[in-house]
Amino acid sequence: MAVVAVVAGCGNDSDDTTPQPTGGNGGTGGTGGAGGANTAGGGFGGGTATPCDDGIACTAGDHIDSTGRCVSDCALPCYANEVFCEGDCGSTCIDLDTAPGYHPARGAYDDPEAPNPYGGETYVISVDGSDTNDGLSIETPWATFNHANQQVQAGDRVYVRGGVYSFPQYSRIGAAGSNPNNYSMGTETAPITWRSYPGEFAILDGTGGTVLTGLLTISYANWNIVQNFEIRDSIGPGLAAQGSSDHHFTNIWTHDNFRSGSGASGIERVRFTYMTSADNFDEDLGGENADGFAVGSGQDNVFEYCLAVQNSDDGIDLWESVNNTVRFSVARDNGLGPEGNGNGFKLGGGTSGGGNLVENCIAYSNRSRGYASNTGTGNLPNTVYNNVAYDSVTGFDAHSLAHVLKNNLEYGATDHHITTEVDDQFNSWNLGTDLSDADFSSLDPTHLYTDFLRLAPDSDAVDAGVDVGLPYHGAAPDLGAFETP
Structure with missing residues (x-):
């Protein structure tokens, strides 16, 4: 389980205990998505600047800057394989390895002035x-x-x-x-x-x-x-x-x-x-x-x-x-x-x-x-x-x-x-x-990216499966x- 910053109140570092999806191959690496190693856990952290979607206002602890982007007032940025999320997932960082259906915020992240890695124009x-x-x-x-x-x-x-x-x-x-x-x-x-x-x-x-x-x-x-x-x-x-x-x-x-x-x-x-x-x-x-x-x-x-x-x-x-x-x-x-x-x-x-x-x-x-x-x-x-x-x-x-x-x-x-x-x-x-x-x-x-459909710790469905080659915790x-x- 990653150690990340608590979002509420832009608080101190803490272990996140929100149940997360079993991991996978992460994102898309060098072609624009966020890559990541296999993981069975993940976490949420403080925010960083991302564009606001149409009709979605910044959440508590954030403000809109002069370019219309949601900017977190939290001191700590999102971790390397996380992106900031606004809207129905609240003011939080989303671990891309562990969030079904989540997609990065709108906008491109590479530098057109940097050399083209593929050698073309x-x-x-x-x-x-x-x-x-x-x-x-x-x-x-x-x-x-x-x-x-x-x-x-x-x-x-x-x-x-x-x-x-x-x-x-x-x-x-x-x-x-x-x-x-x-x-x-x-x-x-x-x-x-x-x-x-x-x-x-x-x-x-x-x-x-x-x-x-x-x-x-x-x-x-x-x-x-x-x-x-x-x-x-x-x-x-x-x-x-x-x-x-x-x-x-x-x-x-x-x-x-x-x-x-x-x-x-x-x-x-x-x-x-x-x-x-x-x-x-x-x-x-x-x-x-x-x-x-x-x-x-x-x-x-x-x-x-x-x-x-x-x-x-x-x-x-x-x-x-x-x-x-x-x-x-x-x-x-x-x-x-x-x-x-x-x-x-x-x-x-x-x-x-x-x-x-x-x-x-x-x-x-x-x-x-x-x-x-x-x-x-x-x-x-x-x-x-x-x-x-x-x-x-x-x-x-x-x-x-x-x-x-x-x-x-x-x-x-x-x-x-x-x-x-x-x-x-x-x-x-x-x-x-x-x-x-x-x-x-x-x-x-509305808690899709936090605890929606995650099992309670004492559920009969915990540890009730069989090994199919995906990462898991417990027996x-x-x-x-x-x-x-």
Whole structure:
């Protein structure tokens, strides 16, 4: 357990005793997320400067500086692998290794004046730029992604100045087809990077658009890093990826789009980290095609620290997709459309799919199921370890195949649907006793990043699991997404 500063009253150092999730691979290291070693514990500390989200005021002990950023009045900064959090998690530092669904504050953190680690050129886009400029400085920026897409080479990086970019159509990274010109083709050792300028945040706005495609579309290109953007009000998906591989999308907020916040098809080895997708609703179809995150016919993709909130269909939908991993992520209040399915995590379906791994995730207040195998013809079994389902009609739905469910915790659900083919040992429904509110430190979802759905120390679900290869405290793993200290 890390020793960190107590937030309340900006007090003295103390051991934090808040139960934390079991750890994992941390964040994203050198590509913009916060990396970290495996850990089974973490803590909270004093604050540091971060931008304020729209509509969120600074909390007690903080003030807004001249740039509109929330600045903590506490003397101590956040620790190396922590970020400051405002809003529903209060004035506190969040340990990125141990906070499902948390994403860094808005803004970019690297220095465009520093040497490019990938050896390429550094370009700038601005709302008042011109594509006739050379794009090589903040004095001579380009104006559009589409122009930059046709100029950049492997290893280049593009900084997008803060402001609202109105795209009535869409912007593309890559090509519409086979990409014979190799637009935006990075490599493993020299990816192409697109990110908001340090201390600023670029907003891509699709108001008035007429083309049913992603407002920012990445297609038939490989090895791009896209970081620190807000994408909103697209007539199609907010962020779309198609026919490409090895991208990394991180710290992107997609919301109020008419299809999925992030929609993808035919992608491989793409990482989604610290992403939030909220309030996406396809009004013309009654909500059935607007997930938080949707991947169709994809494989070997990874979702970490993602948050899917109040979407009209599902939270994370892996339709006909195989061998994907979802961890440390949250899906809540999905299924708002009359035709929306309302699953937190959908793990297969169609004529192929499955073989997906879900661990250390939280699903709550989704209209239908927390976790759904969605098994179809030709699907593969899924593996579901150390997750929580709360306040849904069905917590866990796994059937027809030899799915493996272990160390999962279901509470506040009407039932679970598990058929005899499934290996479902060491879950809350195997305890032989019913859980109660007293088994939890908190059932208040406004405490998502503190003690919501963490087990009380004397709960029967503590040490009731089995070793599945994840870190744990005590004699055996706890049930659910979090380990008690």
